[in-house]
Amino acid sequence: MVNTTNNSKIIIDILNEARSMELYGISQYMNHHYRLDDADYVKLAKEMKRIAIDEMKHAEAFAERIKDIDSDCEPSTEIKGALIKNQNVDAIYATDKNAEAETIRKYNEFAQICRKNNDVVSATLFEKITNEEQEHLNYFDDVERHIKELGGSYLARQTDKE
Secondary structure (H helix, E strand, O other), X not given: OOXXXXXXXXXXXXHHHHXXXXXXXXXXXXXXXXXXXXXXXXXXXXXXXXXXXXXXXXXXXXXHHHHHHOOOOOOOOOOOOOOOOOOOHHHHHHHHHHHHHHHHHHHHHHHHHHHHOOOHHHXXXXXXXXXXXXXXXXXXXXXXXXXXHHOHHHHHHOOXXX
16 A cells, blocks of 8 residues: 555545546547537547547546555546537537636646646646647637638538548
8 A cells, every 4th residue: 555645645636636527528529429420520520539539548547647646546437527418510619629728727737736746747647638638629629610610611521431
């Protein structure tokens, strides 16, 4: 058993919160993947699934870090937030962009807390994942803008099978 200090408890708590945020992202993005796939937006659905898989990797990285700090600690299985279902395609990207922006804000805060508590490894993990979340945000922002500016012609091109 690893002896967890007060600092370790603080770090484990934020790692678990981040893991819960990732579990939400997985569920929300897979819900959106199914919605887009049902609407025959093949390209959008494929990319949404890829992003959900990225979130799965993030959730696993947080769980592994928790276990590294305290092998007896069980990583969270809670989903942070309520899923938003049955959205239209244009609403999906605004929702997901906002979720990514909030995640980035929180992870930057969490990285600072880790550094303040002398846990460079967890801080670096948050920074790495924040960069990947920024890529997701940029993608969601781009698609949202394309839908607003190009409308149906953009969406029609998303039904092509590759």
